[in-house]
Amino acid sequence: MFNPKFNITQKLLTNIKQIAVLVSELNNKSFPKTILLELEKTAREVSSHSSTSIEGNPLSLTVVKKILKTKPENIRDTEQEVLNYNLALEKLNKLIQFKEKYLDLNLILEIQRIVTYKLLNKVHCGKIRKEPVFVNNPREGKTVYWPPDHQDVEQLLDELIKYISKNECKIDPLILAGIFHKQFVIIHPFIDGNGRTVRLITKLILVNMGLNTFNLFSFENYYNQNITKYFQKVGALGNYYDIKDKLDFTEWLEYFMDGISDELLRVGTELKTVSITPDTMLEKYHKKLLEYIKKHGYINDKLYVTLTDRAKATRSLDFQKLITIGLIERFGKGKATYYKLKQ
Numbered sequence: 298m299f300n301p302k303f304n305i306t307q308k309l310l311t312n313i314k315q316i317a318v319l320v321s322e323l324n325n326k327s328f329p330k331t332i333l334l335e336l337e338k339t340a341r342e343v344s345s346h347s348s349t350s351i352e353g354n355p356l357s358l359t360v361v362k363k364i365l366k367t368k369p370e371n372i373r374d375t376e377q378e379v380l381n382y383n384l385a386l387e388k389l390n391k392l393i394q395f396k397e398k399y400l401d402l403n404l405i406l407e408i409q410r411i412v413t414y415k416l417l418n419k420v421h422c423g424k425i426r427k428e429p430v431f432v433n434n435p436r437e438g439k440t441v442y443w444p445p446d447h448q449d450v451e452q453l454l455d456e457l458i459k460y461i462s463k464n465e466c467k468i469d470p471l472i473l474a475g476i477f478h479k480q481f482v483i484i485h486p487f488i489d490g491n492g493r494t495v496r497l498i499t500k501l502i503l504v505n506m507g508l509n510t511f512n513l514f515s516f517e518n519y520y521n522q523n524i525t526k527y528f529q530k531v532g533a534l535g536n537y538y539d540i541k542d543k544l545d546f547t548e549w550l551e552y553f554m555d556g557i558s559d560e561l562l563r564v565g566t567e568l569k570t571v572s573i574t575p576d577t578m579l580e581k582y583h584k585k586l587l588e589y590i591k592k593h594g595y596i597n598d599k600l601y602v603t604l605t606d607r608a609k610a611t612r613s614l615d616f617q618k619l620i621t622i623g624l625i626e627r628f629g630k631g632k633a634t635y636y637k638l639k640q
Contacts, residue, residue, distance in 0.1 A: 298456055298459075298460075299457055299460045299480070300460075301460075301476050301480065301544070301546050302544065303545065303547045303550055304547045306547060306551065308551050309547075309550060309551055309554065312471075312551070312554035312555065312557075312558055313472075313554065315558055316471060316557055316558050316561060319561040319565060320508045320561065323508060323509065323510055323568070324507070324508065324510075326568070327587070327624050327638075328510075328568055328623075329623045329624065330622070331622065331623060332568075332622075333510065333513070333623070336513045336564075336567065336568070337390075337513055339513075340513050340514060341365070341383055341386050342358070342362050342365055342383075343358070343515040343517075343518050344382070344386055344515040344517050344518070345361055345365065345379050345382040345383045345386065346358045346361040346362075346521075347517040347521035348382055348517040349375075349378045349379055349382055350521050351492060351517070351524050351527065352378075352492055352493060354375050354378055355375065356376070356379060361379050364379055364380065365379065365380070365383050374415075374416055377414070377415050378412075378416060381412045381414050381415075381416070382412055382493060384411055385408050385411040385412050385493075385497050386497065388407075388408075388411065389408075392501070393504050393511065393512070400458060400461060400502065401458060402455065402458065405486075405494065405498060406423045407423060408494050408497050408498060409422070409487050409490045409491075410422045410423030412493040412494055413487075413489055413490040416489070417488065417490070425447070425450050425454075425486050425487065426485075426486060426487055426488045428488070429444075429446065430444055430485055431444075432485070441532075441534050441535075442532060442535065442537075443535070444484065444485035445484060445537045450484060450485075450486045451486075453484045454481075454484060454486055457477065457480050457481065457484070460476075461473055461476075461502065470502060470503060470505035470506045471506055471553075471554055471557060472550060473502055473505075474503045474506075474553075475549060475553035475554065476546055476550070477495075477498070477499060477502055478499045478531065478549075478553065479531050479546055479549045479553075481495040481498070482495055482531050482532060482533075483532075483533050483537065483541075483544070496516075499516075503516070506557075508561075510564065513564050514564060515560060516560045518563075519555070519556035519559050526552075530549045530553075582604070582605045582607060583615060583618070583619060585604045585605065586604065586605075586619070587619070587624065587625070587638075589604060590625065590637060590638050594637065595628075595637045597634060597635040598612055601615075616636060620636075624638065624639055625638055626639050626640075
């Protein structure tokens with residue numbers, strides 16, 4: 298059975314604590330729905346660009362944004378690769394939204410099928426490889442890693458999935474996600490699409506770290522900033538059967554969590570920047586109104602009067618502003634109207 302070796306170093310503990318603080322800070326803030334939707338779109342663009350760029354796709358972020366917006370009919374492989382990745386991201390976001398995030402072999406095969414659509418022969422799309430593969434160093438022009446034989450791949454994947462499932466409540470999700478990521482790369486279960494598939498499935502496992510605004514998150518961006526370092530950390534050298542019992546995941550996990558922390562800081566900074574506009578700026582009376590709802594579950598105009606000396610017309614504008622920017626919802630009609638936080 299799969300039993301990865303790793304040490305809980307001081308750096309790992311520090312990263313886990315920092316990430317927990319960043320997640321808590323983001324979860325305790327409310328942001329207008331319009332802003333969140335725009336940032337979600339941006340995150341998909343950045344992820345689609347970064348993850349395909351890691352695999353050698355030459356398209357710039359500007360071009361990727363244009364492709365995802367226009368979705369041209371006659372496209373090259375580089376453009377198809379970007380469209381495929383974005384489609385897989387949309388699928389995962391829906392699974393996460395409706396809490397249908399079950400990690401199994403079928404999901405892994407489906408994601409690989411999506412990212413390789415029209416790029417591979419159909420016999421290799423959504424199918425575990427039936428032949429040997431090799432990992433080459435493009436600069437040196439020689440093979441540096443020999444993955445496991447194809448006859449062993451399905452069993453190795455099964456052991457990995459069972460390890461993640463068995464330890465969901467025992468091991469921090471950040472560590473589990475990192476272990477899955479590296480071991481998947483080591484198994485190398487497909488002819489092509491291994492990197493894109495594992496980065497997508499890793500996102501699914503990371504959902505368990507409890508970030509409410511997870512769809513704004515693009516950890517692929519961190520790895521794309523230094524692709525050589527990413528490959529050095531996530532990969533392996535030699536023959537799988539010679540090194541499998543010697544592998545240590547510690548150094549990779551430290552690097553992996555550096556990426557998560559870096560991305561959370563980026564998202565937090567971006568949310569602060571975009572949420573401070575004339576339309577979304579909250580005054581003291583807005584904040585009082587929201588705090589009352591958080592404490593009591595709802596508010597109406599009669600209750601709002603006790604919190605502010607604003608006239609009836611301006612109180613109505615206050616409610617409407619918070620509805621417009623996606624922070625509250627209106628229920629009931631006439632005198633029975635009341636407001637609750639937007640779910």
